[in-house]
Amino acid sequence: xxxxxxxxxxxxxxxxxxxxxxxxxxxxMLGQANGNTRVVRTILALNNxxxxxxxxxxxxxxxxxxxxxxxEAARLGLDIVGVFHSHxxxxxxxxxxxxxxxxxxxxxxxxxxxQGKAISSRSWRLTDGRDEFGExxxxxxQEASGR
Amino acid sequence: MATLRIPTPLRPYAEGQTEVSVQxxxxxxxxxxxxxxxxxxxxxxxxxxxxxxxxxNLFLGDEDVRHLQGVATPLKExxxxxIIPSIAGG
Numbered sequence: 001x002x003x004x005x006x007x008x009x010x011x012x013x014x015x016x017x018x019x020x021x022x023x024x025x026x027x028x029m030l031g032q033a034n035g036n037t038r039v040v041r042t043i044l045a046l047n048n049x050x051x052x053x054x055x056x057x058x059x060x061x062x063x064x065x066x067x068x069x070x071x072e073a074a075r076l077g078l079d080i081v082g083v084f085h086s087h088x089x090x091x092x093x094x095x096x097x098x099x100x101x102x103x104x105x106x107x108x109x110x111x112x113x114x115q116g117k118a119i120s121s122r123s124w125r126l127t128d129g130r131d132e133f134g135e136x137x138x139x140x141x142q143e144a145s146g147r
Numbered sequence: 148m149a150t151l152r153i154p155t156p157l158r159p160y161a162e163g164q165t166e167v168s169v170q171x172x173x174x175x176x177x178x179x180x181x182x183x184x185x186x187x188x189x190x191x192x193x194x195x196x197x198x199x200x201x202x203x204n205l206f207l208g209d210e211d212v213r214h215l216q217g218v219a220t221p222l223k224e225x226x227x228x229x230i231i232p233s234i235a236g237g
Contacts, residue, residue, distance in 0.1 A: 026234070050235075061234040063204040063211065070154075070231075079155050083234050097237035101202055104191060105156035108236070130190060 001136035003082070003107050003123045005029075005040040006143055014118030016045040017086030017111040023055035024048055026085035028069045029107065030078045038081040038107045044069055058097070059085050082107030082123075089114055092122045094133045102126040107136060149177055149226040157192075157230065161185045169228070174205055175218030177228060192230075204231045 016025045027045040031038060049060040061069075061083070069080050083106055087093075092112040094102070102108060104126050111121040124133035148168045153161050161167060167184065171177035178199075182189045194200055205212045206229045212220045222228070 024237075026236075028234075058237045059235060063206070063231040063233045066154075066231050066233060067206075081155075083236075085236055095237045097235075101235045103154075103156040103202065103232055103234070105159055 001125055001134065002037045002139055003040065003109065003136055004037060004139045004141060005109075006141045008143060009040055009043055010121065010138075010140055012043055012045070013084045013109065013121065014111055016043075016084075017113045018116055018118045020048065020055075020086060020088075021113050021116040022088045024050075024057065024059040024086050024088060026059040026061055026083065028061070028065075028080050029082040029084055029109065030069070030073045030076060031081045032078060033081055040081065041078055042076070043084065044072060056088060057090075080106070082109060084109040084111065084121075086111045086113045086118070092120055094124050099126065099130070099133060102130075102133070104128060104130070108133070109138075148224065149222045149228055151177060151181055152227065152229040154230055154232055156232070157188060160187045160191060171222060173218065173222060174207070174212050174220045174228065177222055178205075178218065202232045202235065204233055205229070206231050 027043050029040045029043055031041040046065050048055050049062050050058045073080050092110040107123050109123045112119045123136045123138050150166045151169045152166050169177040169180045171180050
């Protein structure tokens with residue numbers, strides 16, 4: 001299992017997580033599935049739809065967010081390949097709540113944000129039995145600057 | 148027969164189908180027909196108590212069936228039903 005993502009897009013995800021601190025930030029990763037590899041082409045940074053008092057340790061992307069994500073993906077000739085969210089002052093590992101709500105097949109990229117600074121990201125996929133997450137390798141693609 | 152659109156992450160459990168023809172007079176019957184056709188979808192749509200998982204939303208056209216009659220919502224021939232997940236975590 002592998003997630004391919006450019007440094008530029010990973011930086012955008014880190015910026016979204018840092019901007020949302022001390023709340024959780026989240027969004028959708030759009031791209032292509034290539035066998036067991038997910039290739040991220042762009043992201044949709046979304047608003048955390050949980051109520052104010054829960055946003056420090058919970059996030060929600062609504063069905064309407066997903067509909068909009070599906071439509072944008074279709075417009076770009078892509079699929080929704082995963083979800084990203086941040087863990088403020090908490091490790092970049094999935095919680096039990098993450099597992100209960102997870103969908104199979106999607107990549108779940110989690111960013112640890114400490115004191116407002118994005119520290120690291122790891123990516124996970126739910127197993128077929130829904131009983132655990134398996135970690136996948138993140139391949140960060142460094143684009144040529146062209147400058 | 149109504150058609151039911153499957154979201155990308157659940158398609159591997161429905162033999163890669165994007166849309167499936169389903170039989171049933173209600174949304175609930177259509178869902179039962181879906182999981183009869185593709186039993187490996189069951190654990191991703193329903194919890195151990197047989198209830199729909201909280202992230203499973205069913206839309207009939209633009210309308211969430213929770214705002215209609217839930218799984219008792221009647222289905223007509225050629226209705227288009229969509230499973231739209233909501234995404235949550237902590």
